Amino acid sequence: MEIKLIIIGFGNVGQGLAQILEDKNNFYKDNFNCDFSLVAVCDSLKGSLYDPQGLNISELLQAVKAGRSLESIDAPTKGWDALTTINQSNADIVIELAYTDLKTGEPALSHMKASFRSGKHFVTTNKGPVALHYKTLKSLSEHHGLMAGIEGTVMSGTPSLSLAKESLMAANIQSIEGILNGTTNYMLMRMEAGLDYDASLLEAQEKGYAEADPTGDVDGFDAAAKVVILANVLMGADLTLQDIALTGMNTLSIDDINVAKVKNECWKVLGHVNREPDGSFNAWVKPVKIKASHPLANVSGAMNAITYSTELMGDITLIGAGAGRIETGYAVIEDLIYIAKKCY
Amino acid sequence: MEIKLIIIGFGNVGQGLAQILEDKNNFYKDNFNCDFSLVAVCDSLKGSLYDPQGLNISELLQAVKAGRSLESIDAPTKGWDALTTINQSNADIVIELAYTDLKTGEPALSHMKASFRSGKHFVTTNKGPVALHYKTLKSLSEHHGLMAGIEGTVMSGTPSLSLAKESLMAANIQSIEGILNGTTNYMLMRMEAGLDYDASLLEAQEKGYAEADPTGDVDGFDAAAKVVILANVLMGADLTLQDIALTGMNTLSIDDINVAKVKNECWKVLGHVNREPDGSFNAWVKPVKIKASHPLANVSGAMNAITYSTELMGDITLIGAGAGRIETGYAVIEDLIYIAKKCY
Numbered sequence: 149m150e151i152k153l154i155i156i157g158f159g160n161v162g163q164g165l166a167q168i169l170e171d172k173n174n175f176y177k178d179n180f181n182c183d184f185s186l187v188a189v190c191d192s193l194k195g196s197l198y199d200p201q202g203l204n205i206s207e208l209l210q211a212v213k214a215g216r217s218l219e220s221i222d223a224p225t226k227g228w229d230a231l232t233t234i235n236q237s238n239a240d241i242v243i244e245l246a247y248t249d250l251k252t253g254e255p256a257l258s259h260m261k262a263s264f265r266s267g268k269h270f271v272t273t274n275k276g277p278v279a280l281h282y283k284t285l286k287s288l289s290e291h292h293g294l295m296a297g298i299e300g301t302v303m304s305g306t307p308s309l310s311l312a313k314e315s316l317m318a319a320n321i322q323s324i325e326g327i328l329n330g331t332t333n334y335m336l337m338r339m340e341a342g343l344d345y346d347a348s349l350l351e352a353q354e355k356g357y358a359e360a361d362p363t364g365d366v367d368g369f370d371a372a373a374k375v376v377i378l379a380n381v382l383m384g385a386d387l388t389l390q391d392i393a394l395t396g397m398n399t400l401s402i403d404d405i406n407v408a409k410v411k412n413e414c415w416k417v418l419g420h421v422n423r424e425p426d427g428s429f430n431a432w433v434k435p436v437k438i439k440a441s442h443p444l445a446n447v448s449g450a451m452n453a454i455t456y457s458t459e460l461m462g463d464i465t466l467i468g469a470g471a472g473r474i475e476t477g478y479a480v481i482e483d484l485i486y487i488a489k490k491c492y
Numbered sequence: 493m494e495i496k497l498i499i500i501g502f503g504n505v506g507q508g509l510a511q512i513l514e515d516k517n518n519f520y521k522d523n524f525n526c527d528f529s530l531v532a533v534c535d536s537l538k539g540s541l542y543d544p545q546g547l548n549i550s551e552l553l554q555a556v557k558a559g560r561s562l563e564s565i566d567a568p569t570k571g572w573d574a575l576t577t578i579n580q581s582n583a584d585i586v587i588e589l590a591y592t593d594l595k596t597g598e599p600a601l602s603h604m605k606a607s608f609r610s611g612k613h614f615v616t617t618n619k620g621p622v623a624l625h626y627k628t629l630k631s632l633s634e635h636h637g638l639m640a641g642i643e644g645t646v647m648s649g650t651p652s653l654s655l656a657k658e659s660l661m662a663a664n665i666q667s668i669e670g671i672l673n674g675t676t677n678y679m680l681m682r683m684e685a686g687l688d689y690d691a692s693l694l695e696a697q698e699k700g701y702a703e704a705d706p707t708g709d710v711d712g713f714d715a716a717a718k719v720v721i722l723a724n725v726l727m728g729a730d731l732t733l734q735d736i737a738l739t740g741m742n743t744l745s746i747d748d749i750n751v752a753k754v755k756n757e758c759w760k761v762l763g764h765v766n767r768e769p770d771g772s773f774n775a776w777v778k779p780v781k782i783k784a785s786h787p788l789a790n791v792s793g794a795m796n797a798i799t800y801s802t803e804l805m806g807d808i809t810l811i812g813a814g815a816g817r818i819e820t821g822y823a824v825i826e827d828l829i830y831i832a833k834k835c836y
Contacts, residue, residue, distance in 0.1 A: 168804065176662065299659075305805050307659035314658050315651035318520065318825050443811055446787050460512065460822045461649050464812040467787055469805060478804045481662050 149492050150183045151484065152202075154239040154268075156230045156259055157246030158191035161273055161300075163212060164477030165243070170205040176481075182488045190233045192246070195219035197226055200238045230255065234262040241269040241487060243480055248276030250364070250373065250389075257281055260296075264288040269491070271483045273300030273476050279373040279389060282380045295491060297483025298381070302328065302374045303452045305478030306468030310486070312382045312456055319458035321382055323422030326454035327447050328374040328433075330470040331357045331365035332397045332417040337448045339405050340414065345398065357450055357471070367396040368433035371419040375431050378454075379421040385429045387421075395434035412440045416447075422457075493836050494527045495828065496546075498583040498612075500574045500603055501590030502535035505617055505644075507556060508821030509587070514549040520825075526832045534577045536590070539563035541570055544582045574599065578606040585613040585831060587824055592620030594708070594717065594733075601625055604640075608632040613835070615827045617644030617820050623717040623733060626724045639835060641827025642725070646672065646718045647796045649822030650812030654830070656726045656800055663802035665726055667766030670798035671791050672718040672777075674814040675701045675709035676741045676761040681792045683749050684758065689742065701794055701815070711740040712777035715763040719775050722798075723765040729773045731765075739778035756784045760791075766801075 153169075155162050169184050176182045185202040195218035197203055207221050219226045234242055242263040248256045256277040261284075263270040270289070272278065278285060278301045289296040302308050312321065327333050331352050338348040349366070352358040364370045372392040379385035397417050408414055416438055421431040438445055443465050447453040452470025457463050469475040497513075499506050513528050520526045529546040539562035541547055551565050563570045578586050586607040592600040600621040605628075607614040614633070616622065622629060622645045633640040646652050656665065671677050675696050682692040693710070696702040708714045716736040723729035741761050752758055760782055765775040782789055787809050791797040796814025801807050813819040 172662075172664075172804075175664070180662065305663070306808055307655065310659050311651065311655050311810075314830075315654050315826055318516075318524065318829055319649070319822055320516075320519070440784075441790050441792070443790050446785055446790055448785070460516075460818055460825075462813055462819070464650055464810070466655075466808070466810055468808040474804055475806070478663055481804075482659055485662055486658075 149181060150185055151241060151488055151492065152185050152187045152239045153241050153243055154188040154190065154233055154237055155186065155243045155245060156190050157244065158189050158194050158212065158218065159245065160473045161476045162245045163209060164473030165480050166205050166209055168474065168477050168481055180485050180488065182485060184484065187239050188233050188237050189218060190228065190230045191218065196228050196233060197221060197223040198228055198233060198237055199223045230259055231262050234259060234268065235266050239268055241271060241484065244270065244272040244274060248274045250276050250369065253277040253280040260285060261288065264292045264294050267292070269295045269487050271297035271480055273479055275301045275373040275377065279376045295487045297487060299482050300476050300479025301377050303454065303468060303470050304472060304476040305482060306452065306466060306470070307482060308454050308466055309381060310482065311466055316456055316458055316464065319460040321456050321458050323420065323457045324378045324382065324454060325418055325420040327416055327444060327452050328371040328419040329365055329417060330450035330452055331362070333448065334450050335397065336415055336417065339402060340409060344402055366398055368394040368417065371417065371433040375419040375421050375433060379429055379431060383421065383423060387429060387431060391431055393432040397435050400435050408437050413437050414440060414445055416444055493525060494529055495585065495832055495836065496529050496531045496583045497585050497587055498532040498534065498577055498581055499530065499587045499589060500534050501588065502533050502538050502556065502562065503589065504817045505820045506589045507553060508817035509824050510549050510553055512818065512821050512825055524829050524832065526829060528828065531583050532577045532581050533562060534572065534574045535562065540572050540577060541565060541567040542572055542577060542581055543567045574603055575606050578603060578612065579610050583612055585615060585828065588614065588616040588618060592618045594620050594713065597621045597624040604629060605632065608636045608638055611636070613639045613831050615641035615824055617823055619645045619717040619721065623720045639831045641831060643826050644820050644823025645721050647798065647812060647814050648816060648820040649826060650796065650810060650814065651826060652798050652810055653725060654826065655810055660800055660802055660808065663804040665800050665802050667764065667801045668722045668726065668798060669762055669764040671760055671788055671796050672715040672763040673709055673761060674794035674796055675706070677792065678794050679741065680759055680761065683746060684753060688746055710742055712738040712761065715761065715777045719763040719765050719777060723773055723775060727765065727767060727773070731773060731775060735775055737776040741779050744779050752781050757781050758784060758789055760788055
């Protein structure tokens with residue numbers, strides 16, 4: 149069946165998603181009975197288009213590649229802002245990929261509210277609205293009988309949340325620990341190879357892993373937001389970012405790393421949450437020294453990994469991409485197909 | 493809601509499952525709205541009981557522990573064989589855990605047919621019926637509008653099949669490779685530590701990992717059956733056990749293992765299937781030398797792991813238990829909850 153989509157935010161991830169929709173539409177039609185049609189794109193810098201009959205995705209990608217405004221393309225409606233697009237369009241699902249303020253969760257929060265109130269399912273890969281406002285997201289989606297897709301907020305399209313939600317809840321998850329930030333994991337790999345902190349950061353920035361302002365990665369805020377999401381979504385916690393004890397990777401010296409190497413150990417920045425005997429939660433992000441034989445020791449470069457420790461199944465570890473244009477775009481595809489299966 | 497179960501085969505896995513049902517029934521009632529009631533148990537050696545109102549699980553476990561026949565317990569009906577139990581009882585779901593002949597898939601195959609024909613969903617952790625008769629399983633379940641649960645046939649309760657089915661199909665799986673047999677993986681770990689082949693086999697037998705006749709493990713038949721299941725269920729192949737090229741681990745010498753160790757490499761028995769450019773499938777089980785930094789290198793002892801190589805997400809690896817009484821019992825729980833969500 150036809151499922152009409154809006155993409156809010158047409159940066160790297162939005163373009164990666166559009167590329168998948170373009171390349172794989174027949175595959176998804178044939179195998180999942182999902183005929184995805186992109187009816188609107190809305191980007192605060194690149195412009196905004198709406199065509200209730202569906203836009204031509206390859207034209208959109210070409211325009212962006214050529215540095216032209218989206219509005220250079222012919223369409224029945226141009227220039228709508230995100231809220232107007234969400235409220236006025238005929239879409240079934242809103243996909244929120246715009247830049248989000250990690251302090252307020254805006255503008256994603258307003259987009260989420262408008263989606264549900266106008267009868268549309270809501271999918272996002274933005275940590276902000278989910279780490280800060282999961283209760284609102286959950287209660288609004290339940291109240292309106294609509295779905296919220298958030299797979300891409302942790303480990304990009306590596307299905308860390310759905311693995312746990314679909315298959316591990318009945319095993320009783322007691323703690324979650326993992327390599328949740330690819331930038332710091334890449335930097336640690338390069339420091340083990342002999343680079344110092346500044347050189348490894350510069351290289352991570354050159355490769356596009358680290359932002360110009362690397363604070364979110366190296367101080368642990370990015371990983372902390374993911375710990376909050378994992379704890380609240382999978383363990384029934386009600387944590388905020390302030391509940392996560394943070395130790396940045398800049399507390400590590402090149403000596404620490406070399407000494408570990410000699411002892412057949414290595415440092416990883418891990419995010420962690422566990423349920424304490426009194427029912428409270430203990431959560432942190434910090435550099436941890438692990439043995440070279442530890443299952444997470446070989447998770448190197450920009451890869452991410454999560455270990456779920458469960459009562460019935462012991463430890464179950466998932467390793468996969470933690471970022472990337474196509475990889476994060478794929479997280480949206482997973483959510484879209486899940487919503488299609490449940491609701492159409 | 494109440495869901496009535498039959499267990500066919502009350503060995504290790506059946507008892508592990510019964511233990512979980514006994515310990516966690518309130519948890520599953522409260523969190524999944526599943527009130528599992530065991531109405532029949534049928535074991536060719538331990539006896540057979542049927543009570544349409546539900547049996548007392550702790551009595552069953554006590555009888556087995558004390559070496560008494562199940563039929564020493566009071567119940568309205570005793571002594572039914574498996575087919576009579578499946579055909580005559582009021583159960584919703586048949587759980588097949590009896591010993592299966594890997595050449596014919598019997599008696600599980602007959603139990604599966606009887607389940608579907610009498611209107612009952614069918615769950616099994618037996619590789620036999622799935623590796624040999626997946627087409628029959630699929631067509632009968634579709635024909636009767638009933639579900640087939642097979643999570644426990646690969647990696648016990650580690651959700652290897654559901655991870656792929658629920659989240660990776662849209663990423664286009666191109667190859668699957670993994671450590672699919674815990675016995676040989678344990679033996680290789682012990683041979684790296686200095687034991688010879690015979691001593692490591694003896695130790696695996698003492699620990700209950702290897703059977704008295706270890707052929708199924710060391711010659712690769714067990715892993716081959718899992719490769720067939722993965723290929724047919726997840727990649728649309730139609731392989732038989734004869735299509736898997738087998739090289740047993742007994743082709744490895746202690747010298748091979750020591751030489752690898754010096755070079756920072758290690759041997760793992762891997763199962764593999766990939767789609768060739770012409771659409772055919774290439775599948776094998778053999779010892780493979782991998783680098784110590786390979787994600788599968790740290791999967792040691794009786795643990796299992798699978799790497800799914802996909803077009804859109806690259807490699808995604810899942811590591812977890814590959815066997816065990818409770819772990820394989822939990823695979824059934826996953827299938828039961830999935831069926832309950834879909835059908836009740």
